Amino acid sequence: MRARTLAAAATVLALLLTGCSDGDDGRTDGTVRLRFQSLAWQKESVDANKELVAEWNRTHPGVQVDYVQGSWDSVHDQLLTSFEGGEAPDIIHDASDDLADFAYGGYLADLTGLLPQRLKDDIPRQSWETATFDGKTYGVPFLQEPRVLIANKKILDASGVRVPTAAHPWSWAEFREVTRTLTAAMGKGRYGVAWPLKEPVSVTLNLGLSAGGRLFHRGDDGKVTVRFTDADGVMPGTVHDQVNTDRSASRTTLGMSGSDTLPGLFGGKYAMVPLGFSFRQQVVQQAPKGFAWTVLPAPAGDEGNAQGVSPQTLSVAQDSPYKKEAAAFIDFMLQPPNMVRLAKGDWMLPTGTRALADPALHTPKDGWATGAELARSLRSAPAQSVRGYPEWKDKVATPALQEYYSGAIDRKELEKRLVKDGNLVLARYQR
Template identity: 40%
Template structure:
């Protein structure tokens, strides 16, 4: 009996072993698309991760790996990835920088991959930020970054000021006068305890470039296919206005010179600054989440110079040319940026959605948090003439920001700043243009 039991066990083991040896090999796991996101605000992180999870649940045959990037490290990461070929399939960045990637041949042309519905629904100004003169599309824009003026409602009321309606915006001169009325030296020591205005001028090139458009300025000019920087009367008018608020009117806080817009928000909360001028619309999230109790704020209509026009940058999703699955990557982009999903992304990041259909949704007309003013300004938004200028990123970081910093710190006269901007800018542009890379 015992021998029979052992024999039976051996036979069973042999059958199991044979079955295992002849079993069909396991299905390999579906290879994942890699998506690098730069979402950083808490709401935006949650929305991005939830959308990727929703995609993965619905598309097990084409899973997406969510990779969290950072704005500070993404540029170096991508350059390394492009050179080595170890690229993500989809990455999040901004239009003003992917221009350089496109000129260097790193990006797929998305024009033939886009659905007609997406092409038709996204705003023309957003497409203009990513479309090359030959029609190639370097990324799909989904968030529009615009500048706003935030104000403290209670300080306005105490000064007897009524915010202007959208149909009758203040001119820059009226904005200056309002800032003067809002500036108060309560103890008479010659140093105001309350400043009418504050800016974030530590890295001011973006603010200056985008605001200059309303003054009729552009800084960048293109002639016969070559770019030059000129600081003419229109550009100088803006610089003179900002300088006057700092040093002549003494209505803009000196702390503006060394701070970013984000760095000025605590002073806005404390009542030290009555207005934050030229800060990103996304900053409203900080107010909603972090403002002290009973802090009342609003958004002013864009101030009027020669016009209300202002430059923009868009945030984008792009596909590297070395991605092995661009068609599948575009399927994922179309999902992420479908109208309902784009609305979630824009609302979570407090920026303008790039789709026309999203702008009409009730959440983007909410006056309580300034959405009505922010989205109402869309017709006055435009792309800057610097789009496609070779070496723009280096120009901004190594030329414009340092020289403007010296000007706002009163270490350069306007004439000296203009002369240096023109000379040093054109040296950088010439070096890049010698490479023959063209937008």
């Protein structure tokens, strides 16, 4: 433990040394310097972020921003170490499902009184809910992505199945039937769908919303407990049956990441793969010449196209002495034209209504229009404000769902683990 802590501290120190020139106390010219830690990683996204930082610096000589490159792979531990060491960046790029523990721990500033009304009005209420805890706002949600079906158009067209649209999606039952039909038509060793479920929890919770699944329920006392209803079983039950009963979903992809399934999609081994909207960029870059593909909405249930998301967020560190300046920079970054640039760079959707209306995000090319149509149905992910969720996910839900999807345990055992074992974990965080 001590070795890991020292290693993490060294990582943070290296980041700070590369991203900060003089430190908070080294300004002799009166210039305010802010550190902005970005998690952008795709070249288009990194370029867009750096260009916007440069534009800010050119027009705000009294408040300069230093760009610091972070990583999604290590951001939680890195931030925790920097918070505890008093060396956190002023402006923090993260995801809303990572904010709760930092917010309750007092590490993030409440942005409620720092943000302009323009920005508050532009982002819909359901998006603000993803970063609001106990009535206080700890991040500005600005990019989001639905999960969609990326399909081999040639296989889909040849099968004669009904092609869904955002207005008329497949139901979960119809989706199961379609994958059976596709599998029968494709031949041995090929499958109607490949579910990449190396990280199964967020996929299960977020897609489960369409059928009315919630799993987490907050009581009048404010405490959260896990309950597994019939609605919670629709999405995971469909996947389980596709893999173990119908044989219309590949068993081997259950342990894969989304990227791992793309060669099989390109090669005609799978007709469809449920993936995050941003995976379209990889398809464009990696698909062989002549590969025809399309973007379809995920299956829908009693709640229509409802789907949980954890948007990317921008927050301000509680220890930052320049909260107003940091909030002003966030407002600049998220002006509608800038939000469009960030969305296109990440191949995601902006949360802002004015940015989302941009014609560039409504073109049929590369499925942009389908994603934009789904945006209004995106909701806060079920576990967004649940304290103890990371431990519940890692120790309880991930192994239980992996075993259920593979057929090693049945639904009754899945429910027992998620509920009984899960509530024991959550109880420790709610005393």
